[in-house]
Amino acid sequence: MNVALIEDQAAFAGACEQIAGIERVALDTEFHNERSYAPRLMVLQMVVGENVFIVDALRVRDLQPLADALATKTVVGHALQSDLKIFADRFDRLPTAAFDTQLAAAFCGYGMSISLADLVNDVVGVRLRKSQTVSDWSSRPLSPNQIEYLVDDVQHLFPVANALRLRLVETGRLGWFEEEARALVDPAKYRPDPERLYLRIPGATRMNRRELGVLRELALLRDALARERDVPLKFIIPDDVMSAIVHLRPASRDDLAQLRRLDAGARKSFGDRIVQAVAHGLVLRDEDLPVRPKRPPGAEREAIVACLGVLVNAIAAENGLPAGLLTPRAALERLARELPHGAEEIARTLEATPWRAALVAEPLDALLSGRMALTVAGTESGDPHVARVTMTGGDQAQ
Numbered sequence: 036m037n038v039a040l041i042e043d044q045a046a047f048a049g050a051c052e053q054i055a056g057i058e059r060v061a062l063d064t065e066f067h068n069e070r071s072y073a074p075r076l077m078v079l080q081m082v083v084g085e086n087v088f089i090v091d092a093l094r095v096r097d098l099q100p101l102a103d104a105l106a107t108k109t110v111v112g113h114a115l116q117s118d119l120k121i122f123a124d125r126f127d128r129l130p131t132a133a134f135d136t137q138l139a140a141a142f143c144g145y146g147m148s149i150s151l152a153d154l155v156n157d158v159v160g161v162r163l164r165k166s167q168t169v170s171d172w173s174s175r176p177l178s179p180n181q182i183e184y185l186v187d188d189v190q191h192l193f194p195v196a197n198a199l200r201l202r203l204v205e206t207g208r209l210g211w212f213e214e215e216a217r218a219l220v221d222p223a224k225y226r227p228d229p230e231r232l233y234l235r236i237p238g239a240t241r242m243n244r245r246e247l248g249v250l251r252e253l254a255l256l257r258d259a260l261a262r263e264r265d266v267p268l269k270f271i272i273p274d275d276v277m278s279a280i281v282h283l284r285p286a287s288r289d290d291l292a293q294l295r296r297l298d299a300g301a302r303k304s305f306g307d308r309i310v311q312a313v314a315h316g317l318v319l320r321d322e323d324l325p326v327r328p329k330r331p332p333g334a335e336r337e338a339i340v341a342c343l344g345v346l347v348n349a350i351a352a353e354n355g356l357p358a359g360l361l362t363p364r365a366a367l368e369r370l371a372r373e374l375p376h377g378a379e380e381i382a383r384t385l386e387a388t389p390w391r392a393a394l395v396a397e398p399l400d401a402l403l404s405g406r407m408a409l410t411v412a413g414t415e416s417g418d419p420h421v422a423r424v425t426m427t428g429g430d431q432a433q
């Protein structure tokens with residue numbers, strides 16, 4: 036393959052023009068996000084036809100031509116969500132389709148988080164030299180070792196994707212994969228729900244509804260301030276200080292001086308806005324206050340979650356899938372809290388895609404309704420596994 040380092044806008048535009056005549060582009064990005072609200076793109080590498088383009092995103096500042104060029108294409112990459120989030124955040128525009136080799140590998144029995152290096156080695160027999168995994172991608176010029184690493188990250192993606200697609204077809208799982216892959220190019224996936232920002236703050240589950248109303252207003256303010264300044268949320272107001280403000284209920288900027296970890300600069304810069312947010316939360320009508328989040332399951336419900344997890348693990352093992360891909364624990368906790376009746380209600384509660392519902396909804400309903408029991412079989416033969424037993428009449432579990 037031809038390798039070209041793109042360092043100016045004109046060369047970048049030329050590279051993007053080449054995308055017009057092809058169906059898919061291999062893509063990867065290098066970014067830093069330790070000190071910013073949104074990831075700061077440093078380098079973008081892509082395979083277009085027989086060319087590998089290494090785009091210096093610190094010098095090529097306008098990436099809109101690439102977002103436009105990819106809008107009708109399929110992007111191939113490994114663990115694509117973080118890469119596509121950059122496009123969603125910056126342009127609110129995504130490719131028409133995506134082939135994520137890590138996701139495809141999960142459906143092919145490789146587990147949930149196989150690395151690109153391991154996957155390339157197993158599928159195409161090439162061993163990558165991953166010497167730059169903690170490289171400082173903001174330094175310039177890019178070193179030869181960095182360039183080699185960047186090329187390696189994309190030049191094998193098409194052969195790996197081709198091989199995985201064949202396996203998905205052979206196993207009848209291409210449709211399952213495509214259901215999941217469609218979500219990767221849905222802009223809604225990358226838009227945080229501003230109404231739920233407050234639930235991420237430790238201590239929220241112990242607050243009453245009025246306190247949650249204040250916390251929600253503070254969370255919305257903190258998010259807006261972090262976006263304006265492009266800094267992490269904790270650089271605006273740390274989580275523990277958020278809770279302290281709720282309990283302090285400051286009526287003026289001077290009241291905020293009682294908070295040791297909210298420095299004078301912050302109080303001066305946006306202290307008045309904090310006070311306003313608190314005041315707004317305190318006068319919300321009762322019907323407009325947030326509903327208290329449900330606490331983690333108690334002992335009995337935790338036991339139910341564990342039983343449901345055993346069944347999901349067994350179904351996942353039968354189908355050669357990671358259990359986390361089949362049904363995440365959070366979904367099982369929701370199921371244990373709400374205890375819906377019937378396979379259709381269970382599928383809705385799990386927010387399960389059709390392929391997931393087909394595998395787990397009916398067995399989970401049978402377990403929850405007492406029509407099924409779980410047992411360990413095969414220990415005497417040295418092949419232990421979880422087996423399902425159908426319960427009838429007086430044999431039903433109590």
